[in-house]
Structures are given as C-alpha cells and as structure tokens.
Amino acid sequence: MKALVLEGKDQQFIYKEVDKPILSEGEVLVRIKAASFNRRDYWIKKGLYAGLKFPIILGSDGSGIVADVFDQENKHLLEQEVIINPSLHWGSNEGFQSKEFNILGLPENGTFAEFVKVPVENIHQKPAHLSFVEAAAIPLAGLTSYRALFSKAKLKKGENVLIVGAGAGTSTFAILWAVAAGANVYVTSGNEEKIEAAKKLGAIDGVIYKNEDWDQQLLQKVNGFDVIIDSALGEGFAKHLNYVNPGARIVFFGGTAGNLPALNGRIIFWKQVQILGTTMVSPNDFNNLLKFIEEHQIHPIVDSVYHLEDGNDAMELMENSDQFGKIVLTVS
CATH class of the missing domain: 3.90.180.10 (Medium-chain alcohol dehydrogenases, catalytic domain)
Known part of the structure; x- marks a missing residue:
C-alpha cells in the first residue's frame, strides 16, 4: 500500500x-x-x-x-x-x-x-x-473540544462561553458544539478575519489577543463567562480570572503558548472557580459526540x-x- x-x-x-x-x-x-x-x-x-x-x-x-x-x-x-x-x-x-x-x-x-x-x-x-x-x-479535535465542553465543563444552554484561539481545529469545533447547545459564544483570535469567520459559525463577537487590553475589551462586550476553553495556556491564561463569573469552569488542553502562569488564588476560591485539565475522550464520549452531531446535523x-x-x-x-x-x- x-x-x-x-x-x-x-x-x-x-x-x-x-x-x-x-x-x-x-x-x-x-x-x-x-x-x-x-x-x-x-x-x-x-x-x-x-x-x-x-x-x-x-x-x-x-x-x-x-x-x-x-x-x-x-x-x-x-x-x-x-x-x-x-x-x-x-x-x-x-x-x-x-x-x-x-x-x-x-x-x-x-x-x-x-x-x-x-x-x-x-x-x-x-x-x-x-x-x-x-x-x-x-475525531481528535472534535472529541477533545466535546469532552472539554460537556464532560468537563458541563455546559448548559444560555451560558456565556469564551473559546480561545479561533481558527484552530479544536476551537472551531468548540464553537460549533457550543452554538448548537444554545450557549452565547465569544472568541479570541490573532486576526480580525478569523473572528469574522467565527461569527459566521454563530459566535456573537470576539477580540484580538495581540492587543494588550483584550481582557478589558471582552468585559465591554459581556459581563462575564461561565465556561472558558483554552488550548494554549501561557501568560494570557491569568487574564481569564478577570472576567470569570461565580462558579465558572476553565478547561484547558495543550500548552502551545507556554505553561500555567501565576494565578490569583483568591479569585479562584472566592468565586468557586474550577480549573480542569482534559485530554482525548472515553468511548462513551465518542458515542455521545456522534449522537450530538446527528441530532443537530452538524457539518x-x-x-x-x-x-x-x-x-x-x-x-x-x-x-x-x-x-x-x-x-x-x-x-x-
């Protein structure tokens, strides 16, 4: 062959x-x-x-x-x-x-x-x-983002979701899954074109993470986030705590931008924030993903x-x- x-x-x-x-x-x-x-x-x-x-x-x-x-x-x-x-x-x-x-x-x-x-x-x-x-x-990207959103973050309809790095395979799938589940989706990206592409998939808006004040720009668009999906880590990860809602879940996989930075632990315990790691999926996750795709006829x-x-x-x-x-x- x-x-x-x-x-x-x-x-x-x-x-x-x-x-x-x-x-x-x-x-x-x-x-x-x-x-x-x-x-x-x-x-x-x-x-x-x-x-x-x-x-x-x-x-x-x-x-x-x-x-x-x-x-x-x-x-x-x-x-x-x-x-x-x-x-x-x-x-x-x-x-x-x-x-x-x-x-x-x-x-x-x-x-x-x-x-x-x-x-x-x-x-x-x-x-x-x-x-x-x-x-x-x-499979790989779709499954990873599905487990992050549903098995780990327990995403619910109507929640505010931030997806970091629009354009990557995992992020693109996360947008599709979250929109289909009825969430309010926002993104970050390195350029305006990818933000516009994310909006065509159902995202409400986004910001360019290369701007120094991108976290403050997000707060001007939405009061806070219930779920954050991050596949990069790096220093920017610490800014997530600036806009988390009480009971928020931050799920991460991968670390292309570096390691976990120093985090403000007081925000984490006072707002009862969960920071969750995930990788790949169980057979049960795969079965649930296929049902989800067929139910919503997602391409x-x-x-x-x-x-x-x-x-x-x-x-x-x-x-x-x-x-x-x-x-x-x-x-x-």
Missing part, C-alpha cells in the same frame, strides 16, 4: 510503498478514504512530542470502508462506511485514561495511508449526512483538501497556522 512515512525528526514526509497491516484478533482493516491533520502531527514532525519513534505513519483521524476483519463474527462489518475513534485502550474509568492508553498515529501507525488497522471497538458507523472528508475532520468546517501524496504541502499550511478549520487528505 502507499503511505506518507516520516523517517526522522524535522524531515519531509516520503510518499512510498509499505507493507499492508497484518490483523490480529479483535482488529479490523479500514480502507482510508480521508484523513485529517492535527497539531499533534506537527509536534511529532518537529520532534517535540513524547514517545517518538521512526519510521512512523502519522495520522490520528480517518474515515473509510472496512476492508477486512480478523474474526468471523465481525464479518458483517465488511464494506461498512466508518469513522475511526483514535483514542485507543482508554480503560474502564470515565474520568481518566488507563496506563495502556495511546493515540492512533504514534506509537501505532496511523491514517496517512491507504489502509490502517484498529481495534474493532474503535470503528463507528459514519453519520449518513457527512462525506468521508467531513467525517475524517472530526465540520474544512479549510482545505489535499491528496495523500501532497501531504508535505498540507503540513506547510499547518505550520503557518493560516487555516480556519481542518486540513484533510483524500486517498484515491
């Missing part, structure tokens, strides 16, 4: 012939129709991710058709159109992942290939209203689509952070 192979840190992908995966008990082989990029792929390529190994086929997100099964009792799955849950071996606790947990695309070969093998419990029927490209755009935002062999061009777009929505690869 053909695949995009990363053979070392900071190298270009090589599009080449590799061995097709060999199935073991409990696994299925999916013929990939589309796969999407995540910031995780970028950090692995840069060599700034834990557990690096080379060569590796990256890609956590994918949709396709079941091409083979190991166990005969799963024969009914053949030719089904599926979406892949990249959260492998979560474990039995809804609150946190097991020691065996990992994400498809490292250490196991991922979806940037014509075929990928996954545990049978990690495939789900593709929502009928989504194309393969749209379905492939959802993810796809910024651009490339062919698998043009994966280096797609990665360049991600490196420049010029996209709004997901970058997707299609497989012939």
Whole structure:
C-alpha cells in the first residue's frame, strides 16, 4: 500500500510503498478514504512530542470502508462506511485514561495511508449526512473540544462561553458544539478575519489577543463567562480570572503558548472557580459526540483538501497556522 512515512525528526514526509497491516484478533482493516491533520502531527514532525519513534505513519483521524476483519463474527462489518475513534485502550474509568492508553498515529501507525488497522471497538458507523472528508475532520479535535465542553465543563444552554484561539481545529469545533447547545459564544483570535469567520459559525463577537487590553475589551462586550476553553495556556491564561463569573469552569488542553502562569488564588476560591485539565475522550464520549452531531446535523468546517501524496504541502499550511478549520487528505 502507499503511505506518507516520516523517517526522522524535522524531515519531509516520503510518499512510498509499505507493507499492508497484518490483523490480529479483535482488529479490523479500514480502507482510508480521508484523513485529517492535527497539531499533534506537527509536534511529532518537529520532534517535540513524547514517545517518538521512526519510521512512523502519522495520522490520528480517518474515515473509510472496512476492508477486512480478523474474526468471523465481525464479518458483517465488511464494506461498512466508518469513522475511526483514535483514542485507543482508554480503560474502564470515565474520568481518566488507563496506563495502556495511546493515540492512533504514534506509537501505532496511523491514517496517512491507504489502509490502517484498529481495534474493532474503535470503528463507528459514519453519520449518513457527512462525506468521508467531513467525517475524517472530526475525531481528535472534535472529541477533545466535546469532552472539554460537556464532560468537563458541563455546559448548559444560555451560558456565556469564551473559546480561545479561533481558527484552530479544536476551537472551531468548540464553537460549533457550543452554538448548537444554545450557549452565547465569544472568541479570541490573532486576526480580525478569523473572528469574522467565527461569527459566521454563530459566535456573537470576539477580540484580538495581540492587543494588550483584550481582557478589558471582552468585559465591554459581556459581563462575564461561565465556561472558558483554552488550548494554549501561557501568560494570557491569568487574564481569564478577570472576567470569570461565580462558579465558572476553565478547561484547558495543550500548552502551545507556554505553561500555567501565576494565578490569583483568591479569585479562584472566592468565586468557586474550577480549573480542569482534559485530554482525548472515553468511548462513551465518542458515542455521545456522534449522537450530538446527528441530532443537530452538524457539518465540520474544512479549510482545505489535499491528496495523500501532497501531504508535505498540507503540513506547510499547518505550520503557518493560516487555516480556519481542518486540513484533510483524500486517498484515491
């Protein structure tokens, strides 16, 4: 089969012939129709991710058709159109992942290939209203933001939500989910164009975080926030405490802008603010997300689509952070 192979840190992908995966008990082989990029792929390529190994086929997100099964009792799955849950071996606790947990695309070969093998419990029927490209755009970023909003923050209809960094995959999905749930959504972004794009998705307004007084600008637009979703951290994280409502929930994942800064603990305990970390999702979260997407007939935002062999061009777009929505690869 053909695949995009990363053979070392900071190298270009090589599009080449590799061995097709060999199935073991409990696994299925999916013929990939589309796969999407995540910031995780970028950090692995840069060599700034834990557990690096080379060569590796990256890609956590994918949709396709079941091409083979190991166990005969799963024969009914053949030719089904599926979406892949990249959260492998979560474990039995809804609150946190097991020691065996990992994400498809490292250490196991991922979806940037014509075929990928996954545990049978990690495939789900593709929502009928989504194309393969749209379905492939959802898993990693969509799941992370869904868990942050609903499993962690317990978002309710009518609450005020701030989503940091409009334009990134997780942030774009968070806007879609929060708007569909009936929340009042505001965003921050690095430029006005992405704020306008967020408003077209249903966000009420936003501010440019490059402005020194962006936190005060937010307070001129809304009295305060009940839920804040942050995927960057860094020094700006401390400003969230300037506009939290009593009982607010701040959920974060990732740390592209740095670590947690010093925080005013008095505000945290007096307003009874919760600061919650999250990563990936449980199987239950994935099932709930698919139901949510089908109930609201949501279509993810796809910024651009490339062919698998043009994966280096797609990665360049991600490196420049010029996209709004997901970058997707299609497989012939």
